[in-house]
Amino acid sequence: MPDRREELEKAGRREIEKLQLDRLRSSLGRAARSPFYRELFASNSFRPGDLVSLSDLGRLPFTVKQDLRDSYPDRMLACPPREVVRMHSSSGTTGTATVVYHTAGDIDRWTGLVVRCLVMAGATADDVFQNMMGYGFFTGGLGLHYGAERLGMMVIPAGGGNTHRQIELFRDFGTTVIHVTPSYALHVSDVFREMGLGPEDFKIKKIIFGAEPYSEGTRSKLEEAYRAQAFNCYGLSEMNGPGVAFECRRSEGMHVWEDSYIVEIIDPASGEALPAGETGEVVFTTLTREAMPLIRYRTRDLAKIYPETACPCGRNFTRISRITGRSDDMLIVKGINLFPSQIEHVLMKTPGVGTNYLIVLDRFENLDRLTVRVEIAPGAFHGDAEEMRRLQALIKHSLREEIMVQAEVELLEPGALPPSQGKAKRVLDKRDV
């Protein structure tokens, strides 16, 4: 199997699958070094050496987000701690975080995958790359940053927000490639238009979109607003981050880097494999990760696999569709993942708050807006407006701490929301992106 990027990307299905089988064997062997998978394999009477074909993978149970939470902080670590060079973490529901570890080799391979994505978009060392995604625990910023540097682009580590500065950077440094969430890109284009600027004032040619689902209509709108070609990038922190799958210039589906991941689509209810073309939950297995292999990880993202693998771009890597939804109740707000239960957790621990609430998502000036409408508890009002303002401010502050997203808080009278019958409707998503 050739190692060079160009040759690997042209590999045929048989070559790809042979490589996958070899790598899956060693990945399972590495996984067995972690307490979590050692126990999981033992309780399923599975030995990594038993694996004869790729379909044997189906004998193993799925790994789910709760397993990562239960393994906090290091029960999934499969290498000596001194080999770990980085961790990424996401705040989970009700405070239990999940952690993903990387060795130097893991970061190196992840960076390599991101380089492939950037090359697929046609980026070169001549480009100026403005990274408008958050840096830090969130993998969107750092993931693309490393890849863009390795490709030799000049990286502007702008991060998210500070819109006028972003636009100034476009102009002053001749930005040609941007990495941004679709909703923020919309907002930025509104702002530069208000400033009397248009695409002719910039050199942006390519936009890499990640971190949140959006529609085909918004894509066209954005391509027009920036006069640039859009590329969808898929990833999740459990699978390193961005760069798991990326769109080729055909703009129809994202190629999954199958030398690094095995992708399956399953029926979220039964767990059974679904044939290509049918939408279900995306499941990934890491093939090369050293610090923390994950086997059959359920992403909760819904998508389908395109039946034909041969692509006019010359690649034979499986293509997945854009993400069309979630099989759980996770919300993506301003590119940040959050669960309604995190909001509930904050509300229910705050004195003076009643039991009924509604999470409303809409868009204001093309930006996601999160409003939490919550009933005050009967007896919480003592005649003082200032006390109510303090309660409102306290909820806002605690939400910000828990979910990292600024929320509007509306206080309602007790009984204002319709009483819950069975499973209460807690989320009203009015966004249309």
Place this chain on the structure above:
Amino acid sequence: MTITQISVFLENKAGRLWEAAEALKNAGINIRALSLADTSDFGVLRLIVDRPDEAFDALRQKGFSTARTEVLAVEVPDRPGGLADLLRLLTGEKINVEYVYAFAGKKEGNAVVVLRVEEPGQTASVLQRSSSTILTADDIARL
């Protein structure tokens, strides 16, 4: 020396203030004065009424978050400087006024100022020493 003000928490919803007024109407309550402390998200309605206890019950029954707040009602001369003189007196005594609103009194030439202060007792004695007239609950009921 204080009188009872009825405070109502109102969420920002069309018609909610009207519903509160309707509840008072149906209970035969007469409103002497009102003020609405307003934010973009909610409001607090403050009412001086002829029969506060009945008003409180009527609003509660209709599901309003209602509270009783003790305030001072002071008569001031209905002329330029009437309020300023009163506030100068309180400021001189370092009495912090949380909020204030006023209505025209029924007694010829007088207005009534409603004051919410932290220390109503101490404020009342200051006012009495300056021979201001502090209205009682009966005075309000008879207005």
